[in-house]
Amino acid sequence: MSLSRTRTRGVTAAALAALAATTLTVADAGASPAAAAAPQKRQIASSVLGTDYKITLTALRSTEDRYAASVRLQVYKKVGGAWKESDRVTVGDVGGWFWYPLTGSGAVCQFSTAGTEPAPLTVSLLLTPSLGCSEPAHYVVKQGRVYAD
Known part of the structure; x- marks a missing residue:
């Protein structure tokens, strides 16, 4: 391999690295602050009760601690053929769960x-x-609202 060929590859690699850095900076500058601040979320359980209610559990990743998460329980009522949220509560403490166990296999020990x-x-x-599973949390859904049992 000649010395001139080595220099060309070095310049090309440096140029590509600079171009990539510029492209990433421009792409990041165009991202909206809301999109950057929006927490990552993943539905971990769902149940439909007859034709009246749908209940979901969603893990919400903390924007401050990448290992922490919260769990949102939402109740939806069927209104005009579409599901409309009627209530939501946080299961446990805000940021009181770990993201990876919540979003891995076996995350839901009981959802009845x-x-x-x-x-x-x-x-x-x-x-x-x-550590295993949390103690069961008991709720009651009455007329589309969630109450601690």
């Missing part, structure tokens, strides 16, 4: 509902593989 009015609801989630 019933199609009655009021509808009992029990939630138990994986704390960590070594």
Whole structure:
């Protein structure tokens, strides 16, 4: 390999690195602050109770601590053929869960509902593989609202 060929590759690699850095900076500058601040979320459980209610559990990753997460329980009512949120509560403490166990396999230890009015609801989630599952949290869904049991 000649010395001139080595220099050309070195210049090309440096030029590509500079171009990539410029492209990333321009792309980041165009990103909206809301998109950058929006927490990552993942639905971890869902249940439909007859034709009246849909209940979901969603893990929300903390924007301050990449290992922390919160869990949102949402209740939806069927209105005019579409699901409309009627209530939401946080399961446990805000940021009180770990993101990776919540979004991995076996994250939901117990999620039980019933199609009655009021509808009992029990939630138990994986704390960590070594600690196991949380104590069950008990709720009641009555007329589209969530109440602690």
